[in-house]
Amino acid sequence: MVPFVNTNEIKTTSYKVVLPFYIYAGFSFLAATIMLSTSASAFLQHYFHPHTLAITHMMALGWGTMIILGASHQLVPVLIEGRLYSEKLAYASFAFSATGIPFLIYSFYFFNMGWQARYGGELILLALLCYLVNLGISISKSKTENIYAIFVFTAAIWLLLAAALGLALIYNFTSPVFPKDSLHYLPLHAHLGIVGWFLLLVIGVGSRLIPMFLISKYSNTSLLWWTFLIVNSSLLIYLAFFLISFTGMLLLIPTSVLIFGIFLFAFYCYRSFKERIRRKVDLPMKVSLTSVIIMIIPLLLLLLLIIAYSLYSTGNHSNLVSAYGFVIFFGWITVIIFGMTFKTLPFISWNKVYHLRASSGKTPNPKDLFSSTLFKWMLLFYLTGFILFLSGIIFQLILPLNTGAFLLLLTAVFYNGNIFKIIFHKPESL
Amino acid sequence: MNVESNIPIKCTAALGTLEHVYDPEIGLSIVDLGLIYRIDFDESRKEVTCIMTLTTQHCPMGESIKENVEHALKGSFIDYSIRVDLTFDPPWNYERISESGKEYLKR
Numbered sequence: 001m002v003p004f005v006n007t008n009e010i011k012t013t014s015y016k017v018v019l020p021f022y023i024y025a026g027f028s029f030l031a032a033t034i035m036l037s038t039s040a041s042a043f044l045q046h047y048f049h050p051h052t053l054a055i056t057h058m059m060a061l062g063w064g065t066m067i068i069l070g071a072s073h074q075l076v077p078v079l080i081e082g083r084l085y086s087e088k089l090a091y092a093s094f095a096f097s098a099t100g101i102p103f104l105i106y107s108f109y110f111f112n113m114g115w116q117a118r119y120g121g122e123l124i125l126l127a128l129l130c131y132l133v134n135l136g137i138s139i140s141k142s143k144t145e146n147i148y149a150i151f152v153f154t155a156a157i158w159l160l161l162a163a164a165l166g167l168a169l170i171y172n173f174t175s176p177v178f179p180k181d182s183l184h185y186l187p188l189h190a191h192l193g194i195v196g197w198f199l200l201l202v203i204g205v206g207s208r209l210i211p212m213f214l215i216s217k218y219s220n221t222s223l224l225w226w227t228f229l230i231v232n233s234s235l236l237i238y239l240a241f242f243l244i245s246f247t248g249m250l251l252l253i254p255t256s257v258l259i260f261g262i263f264l265f266a267f268y269c270y271r272s273f274k275e276r277i278r279r280k281v282d283l284p285m286k287v288s289l290t291s292v293i294i295m296i297i298p299l300l301l302l303l304l305l306i307i308a309y310s311l312y313s314t315g316n317h318s319n320l321v322s323a324y325g326f327v328i329f330f331g332w333i334t335v336i337i338f339g340m341t342f343k344t345l346p347f348i349s350w351n352k353v354y355h356l357r358a359s360s361g362k363t364p365n366p367k368d369l370f371s372s373t374l375f376k377w378m379l380l381f382y383l384t385g386f387i388l389f390l391s392g393i394i395f396q397l398i399l400p401l402n403t404g405a406f407l408l409l410l411t412a413v414f415y416n417g418n419i420f421k422i423i424f425h426k427p428e429s430l
Numbered sequence: 431m432n433v434e435s436n437i438p439i440k441c442t443a444a445l446g447t448l449e450h451v452y453d454p455e456i457g458l459s460i461v462d463l464g465l466i467y468r469i470d471f472d473e474s475r476k477e478v479t480c481i482m483t484l485t486t487q488h489c490p491m492g493e494s495i496k497e498n499v500e501h502a503l504k505g506s507f508i509d510y511s512i513r514v515d516l517t518f519d520p521p522w523n524y525e526r527i528s529e530s531g532k533e534y535l536k537r
């Protein structure tokens with residue numbers, strides 16, 4: 001007797017849950033680039049500048065985290081081979097984070113660490129709790145245990161820790177929570193978020209989606225387990241070093257472990273690419289794969305920073321710190337979002353519009369739902385703007401900063417134009 | 431591609447119909463992808479039963495593909511009731527793609 005599966009068991013998450021996250025993220029990217037254009041000169045000053053903090057959090061939370069939360073609500077069923085536990089919790093997660101983020105950004109921009117910052121941080125923490133509970137129950141109800149779900153769940157725990165530490169740092173501005181000032185804890189807060197949340201999540205989701213979209217025969221669960229253990233070990237070593245105040249060249253130890261973990265993931269992607277059945281790789285997929293290569297840039301900057309601070313501890317390396325943050329949020333994370341948005345969002349919209357028309361043979365492909373010309377122009381503006389702005393930070397020059405910021409603003413306009421084209425796609429008359 | 435049936439000649443007609451149901455991401459028909467395992471016909475009850483799979487259990491397109499199979503079969507077998515059962519035993523693998531499908535993907 002062949003075991004059959006009930007249709008309810010293969011139901012995907014409703015597009016109504018997912019789209020608000022994508023729209024919010026698009027607007028956040030636009031807002032971040034507007035702030036970048038009006039505050040480019042802040043990148044000539046110390047990295048702990050209110051406007052730099054506001055832009056960084058807009059990119060990390062409004063852009064990166066919101067789009068990942070939205071996409072993961074859609075992708076969790078694919079990753080865990082089970083249904084999302086609650087769409088209501090997903091809505092709650094959106095409502096809390098969408099309300100909390102503007103409060104937090106406002107507070108950073110005007111450097112007012114009063115009630116707005118605290119409420120903003122608390123709302124975001126609440127949103128992440130909803131997400132973690134939803135994810136945890138979904139995974140516990142799933143019949144199959146798999147490495148992808150473990151990556152995503154662990155990433156969500158690290159994010160919760162990063163957000164909780166961030167909130168404590170906000171309180172630390174007005175009343176002493178920690179023995180030292182908030183600036184001292186900033187690297188820990190940042191790396192819990194960057195490595196714990198973004199990197200683990202990208203590896204977990206990427207290792208599932210990249211072979212799936214490439215139609216690759218490659219599969220290597222043990223390599224993914226090793227990657228998981230190595231990346232988490234690097235973070236735990238860094239955490240221990242931070243707590244016992246090990247600094248200087250010793251930080252090369254967790255960094256080397258991290259580089260090895262990223263190398264394993266890159267190797268996994270390479271093998272998936274080499275063993276693909278589908279020879280033709282579309283542009284969004286090429287962009288997603290490029291983001292794996294781009295990870296080299298922040299890693300090189302991190303090594304440079306460790307060496308610079310070890311050899312010249314009294315020197316001013318603020319431009320390197322700003323460059324490091326910029327290449328992570330405007331580089332690596334932005335590139336992977338560009339790639340994955342135009343792989344996942346057309347599907348969501350296609351399913352909404354052409355749900356019952358695939359047998360007619362006249363429906364467009366999901367990739368036809370966005371303008372590839374707009375997409376290519378967006379990439380051109382982005383690449384030029386990114387290189388100019390990064391040069392401006394490193395060489396401390398205002399002209400490339402302003403020009404780069406304007407091009408990145410154009411990138412955000414083109415990105416939003418294209419996602420709205422997908423979201424509001426109307427069916428062709430058959 | 432190996433589709434079993436109790437009435438092979440009618441199965442061929444059904445597969446001809448299902449050639450028009452596409453996986454929109456891959457651009458291949460579900461027949462070439464090898465998603466159809468079995469199609470049976472119960473002449474006394476006027477019922478078509480199709481047993482099929484998906485490339486992955488929670489494929490975002492899964493629900494849509496299943497409904498389109500029902501829709502397509504209903505269009506060709508008007509007097510029959512249509513039942514589509516999903517199974518993941520055995521799970522789909524790349525070897526199930528037809529030779530013409532593999533050629534298409536190599537392009």
